[in-house]
Structure formats: structure tokens, C-alpha cells
Amino acid sequence: MVDSSSLSTRFTLHQLEAFVWTARLGTVHAAARHLHLTQPAISHRIRDLEEELGIQLFERQSQRLLVTELGRNVLVYAERVLASAQDMARLDLRRTITGLVRMGVDESCAIIGMPQILKEIKDSYPALRVDLTVGGGAQLLQKINSHELDMALHTGQSSQPDVTSQFIGLTEHQWVAAHDLMMPDGDFLPAHALNHRIVCNAPPSTLHESASRWLASDGYSFEEYSSCNSLSLMVALVASGHAIAMLPASITRRQVAEKSLQVLRAKPAVPNVPYYFSYLAHHRSDTTARILEIVLRNLQDAGFFHADGSSRDSGRG
Template identity: 30%
Template sequence: MGMRFTIAQLEAFFWTARLGSLSRAAGHLHMSQPTISLRLRDLEQALNVELFQRKGRGLAPTPEGLALLPRAAALLEEADRIMLQTDPATVTGNIRVGFAEGFAMTCLPMLLETVRADYPLLKAEYVVSISYELERELNERRLDLAVLVNPIGRPGMRLVPLGVQDTAWVASVKWGLGPEVRPADLYRLPIVSNQPRSAMFRQIKDWFATAGLEPLRHDLCNSVAVIGHLVSSGVALGVLPARMMETEVAAGLVKVLRPVPELNHGRVYASYPEGGLTAPVSAMLKSIQKALDAIDYLKVDAPDAAGPSSHSAHL
């Protein structure tokens, strides 16, 4: 009987293929480059196949390497699942988690409490930004996990559907709008949103496009929290998560308006790299789901709803 390959060899192969070089794979796995090289050579011998070819200064998988990649990812995730059959209180390690800002403003307080209670030894760093930026950070391995709204969906990333975030037009009561609004009612009024690559900007642009209109005055701001403040101050209108503005609505400062036609739903996904379902990531996913359930944040998505399903995976 020939040599058997090991999980360690598969891991070296997976990250070298995903990151494109021995040095980056070594850095990611906190190992020396010679160790990664040795594991790859042993794997090629065990499988009797060449897995990489030189490409510029890096390495690219051969056709045989590409064929092995999804199977290696599936095996590594299964190995992680086996490792995860442990007592939650013993889950340790560091994790960097990204959150879309509007989502974070409502959900982060409950999530912090949940993680502290269920995984006391887990050290988390929370990064808040727009989904487009978070997706890029995830793709470049600067995040281990991210909660995204209307993600593009990139190859090599798992997308776990969480539900739909209720977003709506929000305006100061001083504008005297509502309860329903149409593109023709709003396009002359000042509007503020995140930058063009954001889900918020696309929602607004697409909504006005249904009537062949564009807002006459559309200012940009990179902070959802500040956009909320600008809207409640009465200087502009915005599309925001309805739950984020509950306090301002209760105080009689703003109104949540019903858009006709409806805005594109803000579909929320958790995303992590294939092969990246580590114990901290799995723990954080469970905590996110638990926190969302506790505050009843998301609506259940319609089963036929369009989304980036080509890369999606259920937990």
C-alpha cells in the first residue's frame, strides 16, 4: 500500500493554492517556508501528481491541483467540524470579525454579551465598515469572518444566509412626507448615502431608476452612524436599517417611510473563506445567530429570493 496523505499536507496545499505563494501560506499557517515545501512535496509523492507550476514569482495550481482544491476544502472543513466537538468554554484563540455598520449599531451590544457568556476565552476584534470593503478585507485574509449586506459573492468564500434586514427611507418629520413615498416625491430633496460601491448606494440608485429618475442632490458619507445623525437633524433623507432609527422614531424626530415600489431587500450573510471554519469562526457564527434571534433582528428571506447563491452554503 502506498503512502497516505495527511491533513497537514492538505492544509499546506490549500493555503498555497489560495494565497499564491509558499511564503504567504507559511505566514498564514505560522510555519516556516521549508516546512510548507516539504509537506507539498510529500503530498505530491503520495498522490503521484504535480500540484503546482511556477507563475511569475508565485505558484499556480496545475489542472490536477485545481481539481483537488474543492475536495481539499471540503476535507479541511470536515476535519475542523470534528475538532469542534468540544466544550464551548474551551474555545480559545483570536478572531477578527467584520460587520456592516448599520447592522453593527443594532446587533453588536447583544453579540458582545453573547460571546462573553458562551465563549469566555475567545478574544474577538470587531471591524466595522461597509460590506464592499469588508468583503475585500475577507478576500485578502485580513478578516476571519464578516457579516455582509447584499454581498457581491466572491469565489473561494462561503456565504451563509442569515435573513433580510428591513431597510427603509427615513426622513425628519420636518419634511412632512409619508406614509408612502415614490421616486417622484423624493428626487428633488437632498439625499445622503454611503459611497457608490456600497449596498446602500445601489439600493437608492436602483429605486430611483424604477421611475427613470436620479436624485438632484446626492451627498456621500462613509459612516452609517453619521448618516443617521444627518437624517435625524433634518438636513437630508437616507435609506437606513429601520431598527437602527427606533429611538429617533420614538422621540418623534423622524418617520420611517414606506417606499413604493419596495427597495431591494438588504440580504444579510455571514461569510468566511473556504477551509476557514476554525473553532473561533464556528463559535462566532453560533453567537451571531443566537444574538440575532434574541433581538429578533432579521426577517426570514423568501425561498425564491435572488441572491449570490452560487457561492452560498447553509450551516
């Protein structure tokens, strides 16, 4: 039991935040990257919170930290406190964040996170209108460079001086095939891929570039493929056994779990792809920051990013 006499207001929101994100991400290292802090700072805050509460919050298992039984009780309340603090911080912003935001997202983000992201934006800032454009990364990059969009979520990085491209995580690409499609045992090599019909986005696209580079790593070229501009249709075509494809892992996770798709053990491994939040540098900073906060929280909760790519570094393209 937690001694109620110790529950003075001596513990802080920063301590609760360190505890919650370490619990969510499983390591102090990941929590530190997410919160833009050092690992010692996170460890210190958790240790201080444990001393204030008089309990152990974590136990180590292999390379991860697991929340203890008492810690799980604390976690419920800590998340409520942080959510209430965020709601309080938004009280004025609900009235001051208004107008129209022209927002572009690629299809993988649209499939995985946009319904919840748009709902949270509407609930948090009812006077803010979002005009959504879904397109390929190259198309979105062109639109934000020409100021047709105010912000975009995509795999591209702008080189325009008036557009800021902030790295927000890594996305994972995988070769997939129908679960019952007979494939060679062991590693899946570029030579194996050319024995099957391949479905892929047409260039210029990130998927086409990723697949081309992977084939070229073993001296092969991407000569014949079925062109498709819909990731959802590509998933269906692969699941039906019509073709194989390289696809974002986030949009095939359910089909792999249901065993309608199998992940092929690609050799060489397919590199993870950087993902960016690009925005016009002159756009309202408060609006941009609040939308980015909502986007990151929902995409992370949905498992959109690769586990080792949740850090956020900002940079100008």
C-alpha cells in the same frame, strides 16, 4: 395545573425547542424555517408536548399562534431547560475554542448587535480573542477575499472558492425623513425624493446601490447627494431635517417610535437586502459554528432581520 405525575422525562429537548421557537416567532412556519425542519415536524413535536403535559400551549389569533396562560408558565421553564442544555454543551468548548478570530461587521450590525454578541462570546469562550473590524460591505468583502478577515457579517456575497457565504436573513431598507418635515400625502415616489437633499453612503455601498436602483425604477438617476460614511450621523442629519435618506430599518426603529423620524411609504417598495455570514472555508468549523449561533440569536432577538427573512440557507458564493 400541570399534573406532576405526567412530568416524567418523556418530553424531549426537541419538543421544548419547537415550542419555544414557535412561541418566539409566532408561527409554525417561521419556527420550522429557523430550525431547518418541516412544518409537520414542528406541529408533531408541539402536539406530543401538549399531550405529555396535559395542557393546550397555543391558541390561534388571526394568522399567529399566541401562547396560552398555562403555556406562558411552561415557556419560562422550557427556556431555562434549553439554556441549561446549551451551557452544558459549552463546557468542553470553553476550553477548546481558543486563539484569535478576525471578525468584520458592517455598521448596522455593529450598532444593533455587536456589544451583546461580543459579551456573549467572551462569557462563553474566554480563551477566544476577537479582533473586530467595522466597515462597509464592499470593504469587508475585499478584506475576507484577501484573507485579512476570518469571517464577516455583511450584505455582500463572496465569489471566491475558498470563502463560504451563508445567507442568514433579509434586512429591510426604508426611506425616512424628519417627523416634522412636510412630505406629500400618500405614496413617496422617486420624483418626490429629488425635491429634497439626500444623504447617502458613497459607492460602492449597498445603501447607495439600493437608493440608485429605486430612483432608476421610475427613470431617475442618483446625481446629487450628500456623501456620508457614518450611519449614525446620517440618522442625526435626517432627524434634524437636513436631509432625507434610505436607511436600514433596524437602526431607525427607536427614532421612529419616538417620532423624531417618519417612514415614507415608498412606491415602488424598497426590496429587502440579503445578509450573509462569510467565512474562510479552512477556518476552524467548531469556532465558526459557535460564533454564528451567538450572532444569529442576538441579531434575531434585536429585530435586525426582516420578519419574513429569518430563514437560513447556506450557499457558496
